[in-house]
Amino acid sequence: MKRIGVLTSGGDCSGINATLKAIVEEAYKNNIRVTGFLEGYNGLVNDLAIELTPMQVSGILQRGGTILMTSRCEEFMQESGFNKALKTLKEEEIEGLIVIGGDGSLRGAKKLVEAGVLCVGIPESIDNDIYGTDMALGVDTALNIITNAIDIIRDTASSHKRAFVIETMGRESGYLALMSAMASGAEAVLIPEIDYDIDSIMQRLKLEHERGRKYSIIVIAEGVKKTQEVAEKLKVEAEFDTRLTILGHIQRGGNPSVFDRTLGMRMGIRAVQSIINKKSSVIGLQGNDLKNVPFDVVFSNKKVFNDMMLEFARLKSR
Numbered sequence: 001m002k003r004i005g006v007l008t009s010g011g012d013c014s015g016i017n018a019t020l021k022a023i024v025e026e027a028y029k030n031n032i033r034v035t036g037f038l039e040g041y042n043g044l045v046n047d048l049a050i051e052l053t054p055m056q057v058s059g060i061l062q063r064g065g066t067i068l069m070t071s072r073c074e075e076f077m078q079e080s081g082f083n084k085a086l087k088t089l090k091e092e093e094i095e096g097l098i099v100i101g102g103d104g105s106l107r108g109a110k111k112l113v114e115a116g117v118l119c120v121g122i123p124e125s126i127d128n129d130i131y132g133t134d135m136a137l138g139v140d141t142a143l144n145i146i147t148n149a150i151d152i153i154r155d156t157a158s159s160h161k162r163a164f165v166i167e168t169m170g171r172e173s174g175y176l177a178l179m180s181a182m183a184s185g186a187e188a189v190l191i192p193e194i195d196y197d198i199d200s201i202m203q204r205l206k207l208e209h210e211r212g213r214k215y216s217i218i219v220i221a222e223g224v225k226k227t228q229e230v231a232e233k234l235k236v237e238a239e240f241d242t243r244l245t246i247l248g249h250i251q252r253g254g255n256p257s258v259f260d261r262t263l264g265m266r267m268g269i270r271a272v273q274s275i276i277n278k279k280s281s282v283i284g285l286q287g288n289d290l291k292n293v294p295f296d297v298v299f300s301n302k303k304v305f306n307d308m309m310l311e312f313a314r315l316k317s318r
């Protein structure tokens, strides 16, 4: 094998650059050259190829974002765009492709495999909603950022009967909200996966405040789409001095945590080895081991919370 390709697609997160560095270094160790395609699938469709050498990936390990840039590419989803992507892979003499991306990007990778391309996916998504991996790349850094932010918000809590409503990212997934609520000792959490009872939460918080609690923290996943409503209810009906914080894009940036750096590097090395071994698959972290999970398995299953997480969610959502 002489040359492999790599692209980063969809929503970005921290840890991608560490992964790219590991990919290039592992490839060079095996005398394989690496082409980077810029802007996700757009780089395949429009042949935006650059040479990635160990020199170019030096000093990027600790940086957030992705040096290859990312995008959402509608054209790749059309037949004509997809065929242009296949043509680029042929012309650039790419013998195997590594796709670093979220659910949508990995679906794109699955289509490439079905078209005969040797392709390995690295799951990257702060939503942690990809089946087959306990943790996707970027989740840990996002969780650390959120938990830090909640700690800071908590530090400012001084007045009595104050409610802090904090919205986390995660699209349809409540993983970030649930885990950060757990890690920061929030009094309530609302996630899309679990039925919640806002009135019952308010009654509980009121009771706790009557017993002496000074302030409450309520974490809401964006997928619930009720953040403003809950904040308003707490203010008007329960008469809490309510503060609303939508954390937004700070959750995607920042230097990657040690966990994401090492996860990305391990996944990157495994991806190159999988390409060499001609194993089209998604790299999944299961327990402490990396596995090659078939694309079909990833997309025919749904990731669910374990019993302990579900019990915590139920307890805190009413």
Ligand code: ADP
Binding pocket: 009, 010, 011, 041, 071, 072, 073, 074, 076, 077, 101, 102, 103, 104, 105, 106, 107, 108, 109, 111, 125
């Ligand atoms: P993420 O990878 O973070 O989930 P998106 O869902 O926006 O982000 O997907 C990123 C890109 O992957 C899309 O812009 C498109 O180019 C490609 N993609 C997404 N879904 C599919 C699909 N079902 N088939 C082929 N390509 C897809």
